[in-house]
Amino acid sequence: MSETHAEHEAPRSFIRRYIFSMDHKVIGIQYLLAMLLLAVVGLALTVVMRWHLGIRTVLRPETYLSLMTMHASLMFVVVTVTPTSAFGNYFLPLQVGARDMAFPFLNMLSFWVALAAGLVLLSSLIVGAPISGWTAYPPLSAVGGVAGPGLGLGQTLWLVAVALLCVSSMMGALNFIATTLNLRTRGMSMMRLPVSVWGWLTAAVTGLLVFPVLSAGGIMLLLDRLGKTSFFVPSGLYLGGEVLPHQGGSPLLWQHLFWFFGHPEVYIVIVPSMCMVTHIMANFARRPIFGYRYLVLSLFGFVTLGGVVWGHHMFVSGMSPYSGLAFSILTLFVSIPAAIFAISWLMTLWGARIQFRPPMLYCLGFVSLFISGGVGGLFNAQSSLDIYLHDTYWVVGHLHLLFAMAAIFSVFAAIHFWFPKMFGRMMNDTLGTIHFWFTLVGAYIIFLTMHYMGFLGHPRRYAEISQFDFLKPAASAHTLISVVALITAGAQILFLFNFFWSLFAGRKAATNPWNSTSLEWTLPNPVPFSNFERDIPVVHRWAYDFELPGGAQDYEMQTAPGPSMDGQTGKGVPTEKST
Amino acid sequence: MRRAVAWLVFWLVAAGVVAAFYKRVLWFPPAVSEHGLSMDSQFSVSFLVIGTLFVAAQALFGYAVLRGRGKSGQPPSFWPSNPRFEKRLILAIVGVFSMGSEKAWANMYFRKPSPDALEIELTAEQFAWNVRYPGADGQFGDTAPKFITRANPIGLNPSSRSGGDDLVLLNEVRVPAQRRVRLTLRSKDVLHSFWVPNLRLKQDIVPGLAIQVEFLATKTGQFEIACAELCGLGHFRMKGTLIVMEAQEFDQWLEEESE
Amino acid sequence: MTSEPALAADWSGGKSPYAVSHLKLGMWLFIVGDAFTFAALFVGYGYLRLGHPEWPRPFDTGSILQASLMTFFLLSSSATMAVAVAKARKGDASAAVQHMVLTVIGGLLFLIVHALEWRHLIQQGASLFSNPWGVPLFTGCFFTITGMHMAHVASGLVVLLVIATKLKHQHATADHVEVAGLYWHFVDLVWMFIFPLIYLLSMRTR
């Protein structure tokens, strides 16, 4: 029984090779391109919304709300899957030294289901997108069209898309875990894995545990909508001039189920981002990662804490104040693994000879955004302060700084870093640098201003602010944000241009242009169908042996024998005889 | 030249931020409730500690990056880390916040309901606030969804004995200053959230539940009530007014309204 | 430590360092994930049930006996499945196939009795949104959870049939049988939660 594709020939036909491909590299690129497309749509929605909020009122309130819902949902589909599914798919098998994923067919299925999820989501935009936000809190989302426009068919399609996403993510997660555990090459012990692999593994484990919960919640919500059950709908709701037939459900149940998924979901995005950044940063700092073991430990911390802090989204939701207390304290503890990462980055950079190439710039931007977003979280985590900050623009600013901006910076870093291996060409450094500065400054101005608007008590999801006197001072802030957001969104054209131009006209890349250490850089461009053309190389060290004393070059590939700085030399390394 | 421009930009931004904080542009509206003051002081502490942490972390990070510029050929230098110190620092931060913050939280939620609080019921709907005072008998009449009409927005049972004198207002909550008020929050349709920035009070309103919150307003004046939980297309327009009056003025008003 | 040549073969890529086949590992991971789906459903059920002091308890002794019969069918199918796995491991394909067929019959009997029970309940006026016994959510939860479980059993039957056929024609290995067995035992395990939580707790008390 063998499922590796070393034993079958590379498919010849175009369709089997590039469309319905089971090759993890093709699937990785498919993910990347599909998600770039969806991200552009999501960004376009932002442009419309910012135009409406800060420059001229052009939308109906319900249109604003549907655009907002679609923006969040699309980005959440996109951002969720990109760090893991695009880069994880392409580079996890390469970095652990495998010929493919453990389940190539499941991998293909996972992509097509994810794509279907994205398309169904887009189709809900056409029939009238829901206005219930990406959290889809019932009863608004559960009782159908009587609650508002878009809550009929649009909301149902939205739910179908979410269900598809769950299925796709579960298949992906299963595959990632099996591959990491089962397909490592000789000498690649768990403590020698590149940190990026650890990140993908962590995301997969988290995903495997929480996506089923969302899908169960989704089934119940779908039944509430289509089967007229009342899981999330209490008795005696009066909507649209009549009393609804539902009886006895609890809207809070959905919030519990949703956030049990929703909070770890943030880690599913940010943890692989952090890990990819750590990996890339070590390369451009030419320094071994500081505290690799602690990083791995703190990943376990993220998974564990991620599963027990969902209640901090519900401090004012009407759940028991005692649980609020518990969730608040637990949430503050999340700062520990996060700080371990921050300290590791700082220490890795300290005194390093930094090469300021675009991948590194994005990593540095990531760290800065991560610190800013992270300290903001210390405010929300305190239940008493969250009474004020909850559901205000503070939260919008906070989540975008971390969940959106930091994550997208890691994606930019990864694209610039791995582009040569994926497409055999280099991206343009100058364009990358300009794009970096525009995006970083833009992100800070936009989202720090939003934090600041939170002080006013500006509720989020407001289509207009003219009604309230206490929001009058926010009008100029909205204009500022909109202008900067339009410029920043415009700057993304630089990136898209750089990406597509380099795809065809970039400088041809060498096998290992960044003098990097992990296994993918031992492979020729383009990477052959079964990755390692002959035997899979044996690994003798971790991926962060930079600046070794006394070496001829300032790095050692993982395949190079000899003493390493990973503290495990001699352990688990096969003797020469056995190769 | 480039350096001069960079410095200029830096100082301009810094001056702008300081000025914005100093002039209290987009700052918290003044607190007018008892618990609001303790929340504000907790916020000030957090702001100071976290602000310092934020500046220190970013500065340290910036310094590390700048030091790495243009260095070549020099052997890398390591900063001896002190994990024990770092761990203690983080635990101290967690400790400070959990104690301070949870005290403020407990002050608000873990107190016995005061027996002499003024009872007001607030029933939210898409997209308005129905406000009910119990009237002279001090008792709310019973309600049911089946009695709801446009003219009877909260569904008062017409045959209810204690309901006859209930006073129902729309989008207007009047309370006396310096007296505890107990709000019972209900919703007719979807989730809403009762949000008065000046009161430092935000509470989601869940259909099917009657959630009670207490507050004591310290200053008279008119304050806006906003909805803070997405409730549909008119979410942004769901506005109410909280009017805090002097005690006798309030009594007088209540008498006049319920004649 | 295994001998060197075997080690070398294992490490040449595409093989597991933990000596667990991908398929088995994958199935375990799937089971973990799926357990969370059911766990979420059960948590929802518990949450709603605790919120209703007068949750209906309509099942009389007859219904419980019927459910016990279903439990019996499912449990014995698990037993035959265990035998099938053991036989397949020993290389006795035909005995394995026989026991798998027995398993399928057990599963089918379970499904049939279950379907009859559903029909009976529906005839009495139970539906997803109402029932004659009180809180409508009772049947909402009942049909959702048992329905999910039935879907799992049904798809398990299909998998078992496919693997049994393949085994007969030597297209499948003992590993396949074992993995199918894992799934089948999991489905059985879920039922062992459903039976007390949904049936026994809803028994009529006089």
Added chain:
Amino acid sequence: MSLRPWFPLVSWSSWAWLALLASSLLRPLQAEEGGEVTGQVLFEGEIPRPKRIRMNADKECDKMHGETKVYFDNLVVSEGRGIRWVFVYLHGVKGEYPTPADPVQMLQKGCGFSPHVSGVRVGQKLEILNEDPVPHNINCTAKFNKPFNETQSSGNRKEQVFTNAEVMVGFRCDLHPWMGAYCGVTKHPFFAVTDEKGQFTIRNVPPGSYTLKAWHEELGSQGAPVTVTAGASQAVTLTFKGGQ
């Protein structure tokens, strides 16, 4: 393409002339053939006190009315016990009747719907206009037609055509929850809405036996048999009991 400002005036007035011409040709014909149903809808029981709308819930609505008090229109009973805003229509009408080209208008004005109750034909346009300086919301809770729910900004005009007969289609403005309107959608033109005195007239009814149905927002609906003869007027009095 540039249209002169007078163009719509001319085109509309020519349509109006044509319509007038057509109706003048048709009317004598129908009057000869048809009969008339008139009557009154009365209220029995203690006449409820009208309830005041708290316009101060929206400052801008309040401004429009100044010191004038505005009352709910859900149950309006005159001193002579006539009930206003009752939708009266004939049930059991056979035959096809041409759909009028002119739209029926419903205004959102002074933070209230005007008229509160109206009738429209299947296939005829219902024109909803927001004449207020504030935005409103049209939440149409139709059951047999396609419901819709959208914000209507100040000055906006919305046209809607109903494809199925439905008595009644409800309209609400959720931004001002005291606002409500009803529109009866019928296949034939034989309906009316009672006036201040609770009186109504249905003209040009082809002779035959029908049920006269009356619908009221809060009091429910009831029916009475009527037989219409050509050229005659049939008077019907319906009574709703209140305060049950």
